[in-house]
Amino acid sequence: MSEVCQKHVPERTCVACRKKRPQGEFLRFTKDTQGLWQMDSRRGKPARAGRGTYLCADNPACGQEKKLRRTFGAQAEKMALSVAAFHQLNQELESGTAPTGVTG
Numbered sequence: 823m824s825e826v827c828q829k830h831v832p833e834r835t836c837v838a839c840r841k842k843r844p845q846g847e848f849l850r851f852t853k854d855t856q857g858l859w860q861m862d863s864r865r866g867k868p869a870r871a872g873r874g875t876y877l878c879a880d881n882p883a884c885g886q887e888k889k890l891r892r893t894f895g896a897q898a899e900k901m902a903l904s905v906a907a908f909h910q911l912n913q914e915l916e917s918g919t920a921p922t923g924v925t926g
Contacts, residue, residue: 834876837893838884848876849908851901859897861904882909 832845850862852874862874875893878884885905890898 836878836881836884837875838877838886838889839881841878843878845876847879849879849905850874850876859894859901861908877905879908882906885909 833842834845834848835842836848851859852862852872854860859875877890882905883889885902885908887898887902890901890905894901
């Protein structure tokens with residue numbers, strides 16, 4: 823049999839735009855022990871326990887507060903600021919204008 827086995831790539835859905843994509847294309851958020859949403863930056867390492875929620879990493883529009891209210895409720899404003907800061911830092915890293923000591 824000449825069938826080539828493809829590695830399974832988990833798909834997730836963005837909570838803002840509802841698009842399905844490979845898991846690696848998203849930002850993952852989980853609740854901490856105090857019940858607050860935190861960006862899970864542990865890619866390639868053991869992820870935080872519990873269920874996570876995902877936002878498109880390459881689409882700043884998905885980080886708008888209005889789109890986040892359904893999932894994050896009262897924390898939507900804080901989450902929108904966190905996502906905006908992520909996109910700002912990402913742009914700075916790509917353009918080479920990131921503050922000293924920050925690596926990507």
